[in-house]
Amino acid sequence: MVDTKVNLEALLDKKDGKKAINNLKFESGMEVLEQLVSKVESGSMPLDKAVDAYEAASDLVKHLRSLLGDAEGKLKILQENSAGNISIKDS
């Protein structure tokens, strides 16, 4: 469904991991977080990897919270006129 298998390694990367995390969509992010947590908990991770996993998880939590946002959502009217111009108006 989501290619988290490939992502996981990339996310633990010290250099580019953070960027990869911030590019995650919410659902993928949630899945990755679940995977990270269960992987870390399973004890199958070498310690250094687990440390990286913890760092990545912290970043990921921040990212996910920011995706949830805290601004009030609005209803907007999307229309296109005959000239093909798209207009967005508040309802």
Add this chain to the structure above:
Amino acid sequence: MTELALIETKYLSVSELTNLLRISVEAQFPSIPFEGEVSGLKKASSGHIYLTIKDQNSQIPAVIWKGSVKIDFDLEDGLSVYCYGKVTVYPAQGKLQVVIQKISPAGEGLLQKKFLALKKKLEIEGLFANERKRKIPYLPKAVGVVTSQTGAVIQDILVKIKERMPTIDIFLVPVKVQGKGSGDEIVEGIKLLNRSQLVDVIIVGRGGGSLEDLWAFNEEHVVKAIFGSTIPIVSAVGHETDISLSDLVADARAPTPTAAAELVVPKRYEVLARIDELFGRILDFKRRFEPFWQRLDEVEMRLTAGLKNIFHNKELMLQTAQAKIRSLEPANVIKILRGNIQNLINKISRSGFDRLSRVDKKLSDLSNRSQFVSERSIERRAAQLSNLSARLEGVNPKSVLRRGFSIVTFNGKVISNSSDLKKSDLVEMTFDIGRAEAEIKSLTK
């Protein structure tokens, strides 16, 4: 006829006649399908509906008893209908009438046929296949809605989304959802949202109605627009019992607009709680290892310190060796020797000079001291001298003479005892001023 006249004639009452007719007609036509056009529609206050079904040449009265038939369309004069009915006789007027058991708009039948045919075609084309359905995102950044701006649908969706995830923006493309041109508008709405890239899930829908009302959602171009959308689409068309082709092609079908809203956004607080829970778990894990970190840090620090010491020692050794090597260079040796010699010279000259200056100093010290000492003794002596001279003055015989005393000498010897003299001795007397010679006349002891 003649026979009837011969025997005793039994006359039926009208009631009996109409009743006989009723029984025989009802037996013959217990439930007969027929079609026609509605006219003379009358809805009685009792709730029963009286109407006439007609075609170009004939008509027949009909009745719909209150509550006996489900009517989910606008029954009105001029409407072509399909009916099932029991033919009976209305005794009061002795007229035939149909008690309607089932009625539906005639168009529906055609639409139904069209619906089934199109459904079959699109099914074969693979539009309804489950494998091609896109996943509805768990948390969209914004939700697109294609429906009427004035209907209850958008309101229901708004309320539910606000309740679950109040931070979500909703982009509504207002469209006609029934009647001529509605299909085109729905298609354009879906395409517009796809072009705009503003949303990552779309709800397409309208409220309940007849098959005819919902028809736009069964039009092929609408179904194909939903199929062709790159953004996942949730359909919410009509009531739960109404199935449209849009429902079949959509990536998810919601029985109501509210259910559609529930499908596209999760409950915010649940999501937050889940994130917190997961983070809490990984935090626990981290805490479990904290003592190890500490030990690791400790070891690391010790290691660093150890390495530092080793390096430091080696560096010192290196520096010493380098210095040694440098010192053995001939130029340096000469320089050092020269330095030593110079030192010696300096030492020697400095020590000679020092000694001289030390002697000199001693001498000057001594002279200072002697001067000091002699000055003091002279003073003392002077004082002594004046004292002595004062005392001497006291014992000076001359000063006694000045007070009137005289000195008597005999043969140059000062006489202080008369026994040293005899009568007629010539003694010399010395006064303060002048002398005299005297002869002793008598002596007393």
